Amino acid sequence: MKIGIDLGGMSVKAGLVNDDLKIVYKEAIPTDIENGKEKLAKDIIGLINRVAEKADGKVESVGIGIPGDVDKFTGRVIYCNNIPLADIDLKGEIERETGIPCFINNDANVAALGEVLAGAAKNYKDAVMITIGTGVGCGIVMDNEIYLGCNGAAGEIGHHCIEVDGLKCACGRQGCFELYASVTALIRMTREAMEQNPDSKMWEIAGSLEKAGGKTSWDAMRAGDAAGKAVVDKFIRYLAAGLVNVVNIFQPEALIIGGGISKEGEYLLAPLREIICRERYSRGKIQADIVIAELGNDAGIVGASQLC
Amino acid sequence: MKIGIDLGGMSVKAGLVNDDLKIVYKEAIPTDIENGKEKLAKDIIGLINRVAEKADGKVESVGIGIPGDVDKFTGRVIYCNNIPLADIDLKGEIERETGIPCFINNDANVAALGEVLAGAAKNYKDAVMITIGTGVGCGIVMDNEIYLGCNGAAGEIGHHCIEVDGLKCACGRQGCFELYASVTALIRMTREAMEQNPDSKMWEIAGSLEKAGGKTSWDAMRAGDAAGKAVVDKFIRYLAAGLVNVVNIFQPEALIIGGGISKEGEYLLAPLREIICRERYSRGKIQADIVIAELGNDAGIVGASQLC
Numbered sequence: 001m002k003i004g005i006d007l008g009g010m011s012v013k014a015g016l017v018n019d020d021l022k023i024v025y026k027e028a029i030p031t032d033i034e035n036g037k038e039k040l041a042k043d044i045i046g047l048i049n050r051v052a053e054k055a056d057g058k059v060e061s062v063g064i065g066i067p068g069d070v071d072k073f074t075g076r077v078i079y080c081n082n083i084p085l086a087d088i089d090l091k092g093e094i095e096r097e098t099g100i101p102c103f104i105n106n107d108a109n110v111a112a113l114g115e116v117l118a119g120a121a122k123n124y125k126d127a128v129m130i131t132i133g134t135g136v137g138c139g140i141v142m143d144n145e146i147y148l149g150c151n152g153a154a155g156e157i158g159h160h161c162i163e164v165d166g167l168k169c170a171c172g173r174q175g176c177f178e179l180y181a182s183v184t185a186l187i188r189m190t191r192e193a194m195e196q197n198p199d200s201k202m203w204e205i206a207g208s209l210e211k212a213g214g215k216t217s218w219d220a221m222r223a224g225d226a227a228g229k230a231v232v233d234k235f236i237r238y239l240a241a242g243l244v245n246v247v248n249i250f251q252p253e254a255l256i257i258g259g260g261i262s263k264e265g266e267y268l269l270a271p272l273r274e275i276i277c278r279e280r281y282s283r284g285k286i287q288a289d290i291v292i293a294e295l296g297n298d299a300g301i302v303g304a305s306q307l308c
Numbered sequence: 309m310k311i312g313i314d315l316g317g318m319s320v321k322a323g324l325v326n327d328d329l330k331i332v333y334k335e336a337i338p339t340d341i342e343n344g345k346e347k348l349a350k351d352i353i354g355l356i357n358r359v360a361e362k363a364d365g366k367v368e369s370v371g372i373g374i375p376g377d378v379d380k381f382t383g384r385v386i387y388c389n390n391i392p393l394a395d396i397d398l399k400g401e402i403e404r405e406t407g408i409p410c411f412i413n414n415d416a417n418v419a420a421l422g423e424v425l426a427g428a429a430k431n432y433k434d435a436v437m438i439t440i441g442t443g444v445g446c447g448i449v450m451d452n453e454i455y456l457g458c459n460g461a462a463g464e465i466g467h468h469c470i471e472v473d474g475l476k477c478a479c480g481r482q483g484c485f486e487l488y489a490s491v492t493a494l495i496r497m498t499r500e501a502m503e504q505n506p507d508s509k510m511w512e513i514a515g516s517l518e519k520a521g522g523k524t525s526w527d528a529m530r531a532g533d534a535a536g537k538a539v540v541d542k543f544i545r546y547l548a549a550g551l552v553n554v555v556n557i558f559q560p561e562a563l564i565i566g567g568g569i570s571k572e573g574e575y576l577l578a579p580l581r582e583i584i585c586r587e588r589y590s591r592g593k594i595q596a597d598i599v600i601a602e603l604g605n606d607a608g609i610v611g612a613s614q615l616c
Contacts, residue, residue, distance in 0.1 A: 069590075069591060069592075071592065078591055078592055079591055126457075142450070142455075147450075149434075149558055149559025149560065149590075150434065150559050150560060150561040150594050150595070150596060151559050151590050151594040151595065152559075152592075153559050153589065153590035153591065154557065154558055154559040155557065156556040156557065156589040156590075157556075159556050159589045160468075160552075160553040160556055160557055161470055161549045161550075161553055162469055162470065162471075162472055162483075163470075163471060163472055164471055164488075164545065164546060164549045171587075171589055172586065172587055173552065173587050175470075175549075180472075237472065238472060241469045241472045241483075242469075244468075244469065244481065245468040245469055248464040248467050248468055249462065249463065249464065249465060249468055249557065250457055250462055251456075251457025251458050251459050251460075251461050251462040252457065252458060253458045278480065279479075279480055279481050281461065281464040281467045282377075282459050282461035282464075283377060283386055283387055283461070284377070284379065284386055284459050284460075284461070285459075286458055286459040287458070287459065
């Protein structure tokens with residue numbers, strides 16, 4: 001048995017994962033980001049100990065996916081978005097207090113590993129997973145292992161430029177993919193289209209400009225609204241541009257699309273497939289399989305449990 | 309001893325490579341693209357046999373880099389730019405006629421392997437090499453092996469989009485990197501600037517619009533010409549955008565820049581380094597080493613010789 005932990009800004013979700021990569025027990029606690037790093041580490045250690053008891057203490061390892069960067073050599077957290085973990089030796093503390101070997105990695109990486117080992121890409125060994133959320137996350141798996149690059153920071157597809165003179169990104173670049181293909185970008189495009197189209201059904205569907213969300217334009221499109229369809233088309237065009245880039249660069253066995261937006265199903269996947277199949281550079285019969293992530297939030301737990 | 313062959317549109321260059329990855333003997337023949345595939349195959353086999361004699365027949369393997377795509381499973385050439393090789397079993401014929409195991413791969417891939425094993429990136433195992441020529445070539449080496457992707461076509465950095473609404477590419481996409489960062493693109497930008505600037509020193513340096521080449525704008529810049537400097541700045545801005553994308557996606561140990569343009573040395577490398585260091589996404593001390601290719605045309609021979 002192994003333990004996998006998905007450490008997010010709202011909750012710390014732990015799962016006990018068996019040899020068939022099934023989660024046999026789950027437990028979650030709120031992420032206490034208010035009372036300092038020692039308290040948070042103590043909370044996580046307590047959670048691990050409780051989950052380990054369910055396996056009669058027979059736990060081989062614990063893996064943690066975090067929304068941040070980890071030093072690939074020491075296992076120490078370098079940076080963690082809004083969570084106080086960067087200045088403590090979390091790996092060392094967990095190992096000392098629980099006696100279980102601990103491994104930490106980026107959350108997009110472990111989700112990709114989960115989908116490759118037990119989810120949408122379980123028939124493959126090489127895959128790239130793109131998670132469309134507030135930003136655009138990416139995990140690269142090669143030969144069933146996370147590809148980290150020389151410094152643990154590989155896979156920043158969200159910060160590859162698709163418009164040289166494009167929008168300014170907080171990272172310092174211009175035209176980053178996530179400024180055009182994240183849910184944040186979709187909501188921005190939706191609100192811009194609403195302001196330009198006072199008669200659009202998006203107004204009725206959202207209720208107000210402030211309430212417009214990532215589903216508004218899709219729902220409007222399905223209700224026959226032209227402005228809604230134009231937003232969806234624009235978003236898909238940008239998203240496809242970056243996804244074809246991923247295919248042309250990696251030619252992965254599978255390209256996995258995750259995040260809440262993947263709930264749009266074929267409304268999203270059909271046009272994406274059409275553009276990717278038309279624009280990809282490779283000749284020949286073998287091509288990347290384009291799939292929607294299957295494990296949802298469990299991908300992080302399953303993937304983290306298999307870190308080593 | 310191993311034989312490496314660089315098969316180009318003008319010549320077939322063969323080298324005998326020793327265990328220290330030094331070329332101890334070289335021979336070249338013109339590439340006969342006029343008299344059919346059987347004749348060309350016969351020429352190549354004759355060349356291999358002559359080079360093998362210099363090693364007293366003690367040759368472990370022969371590797372060939374071609375400007376095209378190879379089926380990663382069968383070793384057959386799927387596509388070869390302007391050279392009649394796609395419809396024959398070149399690997400099989402060579403093995404039957406010479407008795408030496410034969411391996412074929414893309415020329416950008418083998419050049420990258422050569423630079424990693426014996427050239428500019430010889431202290432590293434993971435590197436991405438970008439070759440700026442008529443197009444933009446790319447070879448990805450991971451753990452001292454060429455990364456091929458699921459179908460042998462990985463690494464088409466030249467066809468990753470950096471301008472969603474950009475120029476139309478022959479590949480079917482818009483805004484491909486090589487339309488902005490190849491020597492072909494540089495010459496186009498140079499000629500456009502000459503037409504817009506009748507007083508530019510580029511006219512005197514080139515002699516005429518038709519004679520303007522990849523060096524014209526650099527020479528003009530060094531002679532104090534503002535229009536020439538503007539061309540160089542524009543070209544470097546686009547090139548850097550794609551190179552930062554490579555760094556943010558791969559975080560390779562080394563980013564190798566090859567092709568004739570790399571002869572501009574620090575005039576090219578200094579501004580590229582400045583932009584890449586400013587814009588790359590990774591935190592921490594370990595970063596990609598940005599280097600100029602060292603082996604020139606020999607990279608293809610050395611890299612090809614190490615295919616297996």
